[in-house]
Amino acid sequence: MVNNIKSAKGKNGAGFTIIELLVVVAIITVLTGIVLANITKYVNRGKNSAIQGNLSSLLINSAAYFEDPALGNGTYANLCATYMVSGKPIYDAIISANGGFSPVCQVNASNTAWCACSALMITANDLFCVDSTGTKQKFNDIGGCINICTASLAHCFQLP
Structure with a gap:
């Protein structure tokens, strides 16, 4: 009876041991x-x-906005409300890419x-900022975008 039971490796001894597996x-x-x-x-x-590309596209959109008599009419008034609020493609794409952190948009x-x-x-504290002067710059600031993009200056600037 014992001789009739086949080994796990078969007749030729082929197969894998538990250690090999x-x-x-x-x-x-x-x-x-x-x-x-x-x-x-x-x-x-x-x-x-994606974040950098979407923010950079705001440079082109803002130029068109500034020149359009029906929108900016020579100013950037309401630029942020036009492009950088929930439901707008640029804003939503940035939110999707950065894990839900709201971007900052300021007009002086x-x-x-x-x-x-x-x-x-x-990298923690890495930020990307664009502004009306054409600046596209990466910053590292523990205080976040509010330190880089301020309403009073309305351009990308990092305090020393």
Whole structure:
């Protein structure tokens, strides 16, 4: 009866031991961890590019807004309300890319200058700011966009 029971390895002794299977599973686990870490980094780089691209498109939109008699008529009054509020494509794309952090948009009191800023994804406190002078700049400020894009100046500026 004992002779009739086949071994787990079959007639030729072919097959894998439990140790060999555990080693393969461990290797696959390590490789998966490496791949996932890199994928996350590349996804966040893509999100940063989306944030920067959407804020940069505001430069073109603001120029058209400024020149349009029905909109700005030579000023930037209501520019932020036109492009940087919930439901507007630029704003919604930035919110989607940066994990839900509201971008800052400011127009100065005389409606002659504006700036917009958003948090980036890879490094803590990294921000991207654009303004009416054509500035497109990355900053690192623990205080956030409100320190970079102020209503009084309405351009991208970091205090020393």
